Amino acid sequence: MQTTTLSFANMHNYGELFANLFRARRQSFIVQKNWDLPEEMGMEFDQYDTPQSRWIAIHDFGHVLAGMRLTPTTARCGIYSYMIRDAQKGLLGGSIPSDLLFDEAPVSPQIWESTRVFVSHDIPQSLRRKVHFRLAETMTSAARELGATRLIALTAANWPRWYGRCGLAAEAIGRPMFIDDGDYQCVSIDLSGKMH
Structure with missing residues (x-):
């Protein structure tokens, strides 16, 4: 099992891995969860997949086992910034409630957002915990390398x-709420205790 943090600057070094990550996202979010998201050429994407973001892939021989996206809370692209903040501002058409946070969405170089987190549906139960752990470990180290001391995420309410x-x-950092296929909640993940 390998872990790779992808960016627009390094994706050319990893062959089909970047495209395979977006294909795995389509399988997870559009096919399995039946979410209404943009897709093209068998890949899921949205307005936050820009050069400002980074993508983590947990993979084995080109097969993507799990993944996620990290976006700085300082990101800007047209009218968009990052998903949680844009939902709070009502820019997402109500697909995510605007009252998802207790306070105003943060904007800081030390705070990044984690989104599009998934573990492939075909991972055997015996390996799922190991894949989850590897994903969390890689997310933490990649975010710290980017200068983050905190991550925010909209995640399953059983977090x-x-x-x-x-x-x-x-x-x-927000109330539990039902969105699409389940209960979700915004959380803040403290990375400062993991600094060395």
Whole structure:
């Protein structure tokens, strides 16, 4: 099992991995979860897949097992910034409630957003925990290398059950809410305790 942090600057070094990550996202979010998201050429993408973001892929011989996207809260592209903030500002057409946070969405070079987190549906149950752990570990180290001391995420509302298992120190920063296929909640993940 390999981990790779992809960017527009290094994606050419990894062959089809970047495209395979977007194909795996399509399988996870459009096919499995039935979310109404943009797709093209068998890949899922959105307005936050810009050179400002980074993508983490957990993969084995080109097969993407899991992945996620990291976006700085300082990002700007046209009218968009980052997903949680844009939802709060009502820019996403109500697909995510605007009252998803207790306070105003942060904008800071030390705070990054984690989105499009998935583990492939075809991963055997015996490997899922290892893949989750590797994803959390890679997310933490990649975010720290980018200068982040905190991550924010809109995640499944059962996060307290598995964040601790993955070594993540997190707290709720928004109310639980039903979106599309389940209950979700915004959380803040503290990376400062993991600094060396």
